[in-house]
Amino acid sequence: MDVQTAGEESTITYQQLTDMEREFDDVETDILRYQVRRQLPLFERRHKLISEIRGFWPLVMEQAPPDIDEYIQPSDSNLLVTALTSLYVTHFEAEDGDPRSVAIRFEFDENEYFEDRVIEKKFWHRTSKDGWTGFVSEPVDIKWKEGKDLTEGLLGLAKALWDEEQAAGANGAGSKGKELTPNQKALKDKIEAIGLGGLSFFAWFGYRGPKVSAEESKLATKEEKERRERRGAGEEVSTPKNDDDDEDDEEEEFEIFPSGDQLALAIAEDLWPSAIKYFNQAQEDDALSDASFEDFDDEAGLSQVDSDEDERPSKKRKA
Amino acid sequence: MDVQTAGEESTITYQQLTDMEREFDDVETDILRYQVRRQLPLFERRHKLISEIRGFWPLVMEQAPPDIDEYIQPSDSNLLVTALTSLYVTHFEAEDGDPRSVAIRFEFDENEYFEDRVIEKKFWHRTSKDGWTGFVSEPVDIKWKEGKDLTEGLLGLAKALWDEEQAAGANGAGSKGKELTPNQKALKDKIEAIGLGGLSFFAWFGYRGPKVSAEESKLATKEEKERRERRGAGEEVSTPKNDDDDEDDEEEEFEIFPSGDQLALAIAEDLWPSAIKYFNQAQEDDALSDASFEDFDDEAGLSQVDSDEDERPSKKRKA
Structure with a gap:
């Protein structure tokens, strides 16, 4: 379809503009790889420096910008102020994968809420066959102390459901046309009962995102690039349509922190640097x-x- | 001075934190140089592509984010919609100077407001001896048609004053303890008479910023880096204090678009990419x-x- 402005049709198509944007994305990924490599030694030195300042990270969290602060409830804040000792972000696929993938690692002092000293969440940057691009993750459990679960059981259920799905493998995944499993039903009921508004920051560890495997992502990225190159050479090649909206909806049903990808970005690209x-x-x-x-x-x-x-x-x- | 948090003193000083930030800045400048180099061929191809779409840039300006849009008055908008044909941003010092410096070039169709077909404004990224870092520029004149000056004469006066200062050279610059020159007085009176609120977007071409020469900037950058390295090696080296606030105030007196540096950044780092x-x-x-x-x-x-x-x-x- 040709671009049309002010009633005049141009010989340029929207597809050409989109392809141009994708080329910028590819170059931006290369630039990010370079950036990660250059900044790595500095972040390591910074980490050593600030680890000698007691209360550094709690003070940073206190000043967090609104897109992070809005998720920090008073009880989260109490926990962070008294126990957060370290935060570290790694672009763990920078050299041999997607430099946009990040691992966010929190370290804590002994505290009244949970047993863990280290909680780390990984976000893989993936592209699906229908063109979606973004962060996918896995629920990370927290060993809450008795009566201290800030997520009111949601995080544990999200993790249990995830483990169940992994155990069932590809065949058992999804519940389309099937009855809900006990874990699915429990999580759904819990979400309905308590709602997701005003939920603890720690529910973020339950974020999963769309189901896009590393293999699907690799293939989708390769095929998209091939289509783009063929179009660049003058061929007519259409982009496959996204026709499984239902499946996406179903996935979102068990998402306890729907904006988890945005929060991860805000931490990795703003709070951290x-x-x-x-x-x-x-x-x-x-x-x-x-x-x-x-x-x-x-x-x-x-x-x-x-x-x-x-x-x-x-x-x-x-x- | 040591960093103090929660009543406990640390062995880390604020100076160490500032030095750390400066090292990140240096690396960031290198990353930007790499980025400019990598993106250059793409921006050139994009330029060719969009130059075939009539009304591309007017539509982009229409959607400009608030930090640009707030400066576009209805008459500016009328001019941009009917006559803007091209916008191009170059990091003109990327290879042999500061990659943060930008030139922003506008091209126009024949129009009822001015004679110019090309108006370009350059912003040099400089560091002053007292530690200020940012954009400096020179007023760029516009050949307004009779009765069509959207800046009500401000831009012309700003340019005339600039030319006068350049002609007077370093000796004549500044009016401390002296009487205002006719151009200075005219500009000051005009600013007082019409105020700077709701001023035309085109007054932006009058932005000048602090007076920091290329030589001062080069020396200041070198000396700051040397001080930082000596501190890194354990020496006690203090940073020179900024003690000429008066001079800065005097410079701002003749600034017709005080936030011109912010607008330049918003165009170069957001609208353009x-x-x-x-x-x-x-x-x-x-x-x-x-x-x-x-x-x-x-x-x-x-x-x-x-x-x-x-x-x-x-x-x-x-x-």
Whole structure:
């Protein structure tokens, strides 16, 4: 279909514009691979530096931007402030896969909520055969202490259902036309009973995303590129249509944190690289509220650091 | 000064955190250089492709994000819609200078407002000796047709003052303790008379930013890096203080578009790389409002393109 503007038809098609965008995406992935490689030693040094500052990550979380902060409930905040000791983001497929995939690792002190000292969640960047692209993940369980489960059992059920599906394999997956399994029914009932509004940040560990295997993603990416190249060479090649919306709906039914992919992006691409900036902001807020308590040299030093920060133009690279 | 949190002092200083951030900045500049190099051939091909779509850039401007749109007044919009034929952003110092510097070039059809067919504005990314970092520029004049000056004379005065300063050289620059020159007085009076609120987008071509020469910037960058390296090696080295706030204030007095650097960033880092996305959005809006007029095949095609777009996670790289 040709692009049409102001009543005039052009010889350019929407498909050509989409293909152009896909080429930018491919190059952007290469650039990200380069970026990850260049920044890795710096992030390691930063990690060592800030691990010597008690309360660094709790202060950063306190200053988290709205797209993260909106998911942090008061009890989450209480837990994070008292027990979060480390956060680390790794682009674990940067060298031999998709550099957009990220692992987000939290470390905790002993605390009243759960037994775990390390909770890590991985997000694989995948492309489905019908053209969807984004993060898929697996529910990660948390060993809650008695009566302390901030997700009210949702996370445990999401993990149990996931394990059941893995055990059943490809054949047993999906419930189309079948009765719900006990785990599916329990999770569905629980979601209906408590709703997903105001849910704990920790329910995010239950995010799964669409079912797209590594194999499907690899094949879909290869085929999309081939179609694009053939179109570039002048062939007429159409893009396969997405005709299984039903299946997607069914998958979403058992999603306890539907915006989990967005939250992962916000942590990996904003909170993580800008952690020192958020920490400085938190310190400045602190200095302002404790103005009578802290000495004034401290404040002058702080505001100097921060005004440097403010004057630099944003380094956002927008796509 | 040591970092202090929750009443506990750490052995880490704020200076160490700032130095760490500066190292990230340096690497980020290298990454940007790589990015510019990789994307250049794609932007050239995109330019050819979209130059065949009549009204591409006016539609993109129509969908511009709020941080650009807020500066586009109704008469600017009228001019852009009827006459803007091309927009092109170049990182003109990418290979042998600062890859953050950008030139933004607009091309226009013959129009009722001005004689120019090409208006280009350059932004040099500079660092001052007192630590400021950002865009500096030079006022660019526009040959307005009789009675059609959208800036009500401001842009012409800003350019005349700039030329006067250049002619006077370093000795004559600045008016500290001196009387205002006629151009300075005229510009100051004009700013007071008409105010800078609701000013035309085209006043942006008058942005100049702080006075930081290429030489000062080069030296400041080198010295900052040396201080950082000496601190890294354990020496005590302090950062020079910014003690000429007065001078900065004086410079701002003749700035007709104070947020010109932010607008340049928004165009270079958002509108420009995401132009096809904004164009598709404009087409979709159009299709929605003309639903009874356009044929439905067109709409289906359009919304498919756009839903692809929406499902991909944001590629923003936040600093």
